[in-house]
Amino acid sequence: MTTITTLPILRTDRLVLRPFEPADAPRLQLLLNDIDVAKQTLSIPHPYPEGAAADWIAKHSEWLAAGKQAIWAITLQGAVVGAMGLRLVASHHRAEAGYWVAREAWGRGVATEALRAVIAHGFEVMGLHRIEAHHYPENPASGRVMEKAGMTREGLLRGVVFRDGVPRDNVAYGILRTDRRP
Ligand SMILES: CC(C)(COP(=O)(O)OP(=O)(O)OC[C@H]1O[C@@H](n2cnc3c(N)ncnc32)[C@H](O)[C@@H]1OP(=O)(O)O)[C@@H](O)C(=O)NCCC(=O)NCCS
Structure with a gap:
């Protein structure tokens, strides 16, 4: 697996995926203070604490340099509309998309x-062998995203994470480099 020290900009038909910048913090603060976004994630708190967005953005370069996480801002027509990350497990050439x-x-x-753009980048540039993603059973829209991005449903992980102190199931999806069509 290739270690990356600078996050590359990824372009798709409509989107630009780029590193978050400190200037994104106020908008991020606003977008993340949404219970319907937060509740489907592993750890975004609700209400979203003041200053949390700036603190999160400030850690990205350290996580990237340590080979732990690569996090892109998803931008549409110049505006941040989301985030896409890869949690890296370099020793197994594997990453978890969130x-x-x-x-x-x-x-x-x-x-x-x-997700398609990050999967392509993960396999073609970063040299990953496997990319996985998990969603709560109560969030079928995210499962549909994984499916549309070419991932295969691999099973149900019972009680695999604690969210706000409560054990929760996850539906597991994955894709291997060798699953992809040439
Ligand atoms: C889940 C989420 C990422 C989807 O983002 P999005 O940009 O709207 O996704 P897309 O438009 O690419 O695809 C959504 C798909 O889910 C489908 N969908 C929406 N609600 C659904 C539901 N209740 N059941 C099944 N499918 C559903 C849509 O119809 C669409 O599929 P289609 O193209 O076949 O019609 C977004 O709603 C979100 O961020 N939610 C909160 C946070 C979250 O869930 N993060 C992921 C954690 S695993």
Whole structure:
């Protein structure tokens, strides 16, 4: 697996995926203070604490340099509408994708387009062998995104995460580099 020290900009038909910048914090603060976004994630708190967006953005370069996480801002017509990340497990050439899209941009294929771009980048540039993603059973829209991005449903992980102190199931999806059509 290739270690990346600078996050590349990824372009799709409609989106630009780029590193978050400190200047994105106020908008991020606003978009993430949405219970319907937060509740489907592993750890975004609600209400979203003042200053949390700036603190989160400030950690990205350290996480990237340590080979732990690569996080892109999803932008549509210049505006941040979400985030797409890869949690890296370099020793196994594997990553877990995680993402959210702001409510104002739901239902327009944004998450699917961004996930496809990051999967392609993960396999073709970063040299990953496997990319996985998990969603709560109560969030079928995210499962549909994974499916549309070419991932295969691999099973149900019972009680695999604690969210706000409560054990929760996850539906597991995955894709291998060798699953992809040439
Ligand atoms: C889930 C989420 C990422 C989807 O983003 P999006 O940009 O609207 O996704 P897309 O438009 O690319 O695709 C959504 C698909 O889910 C489908 N969908 C929506 N609600 C659904 C539901 N209740 N049941 C099944 N499918 C559903 C849509 O119809 C669409 O599929 P289609 O193209 O076949 O019609 C977004 O709603 C979100 O960020 N939610 C909150 C945070 C979150 O869930 N993050 C992911 C955690 S695993």
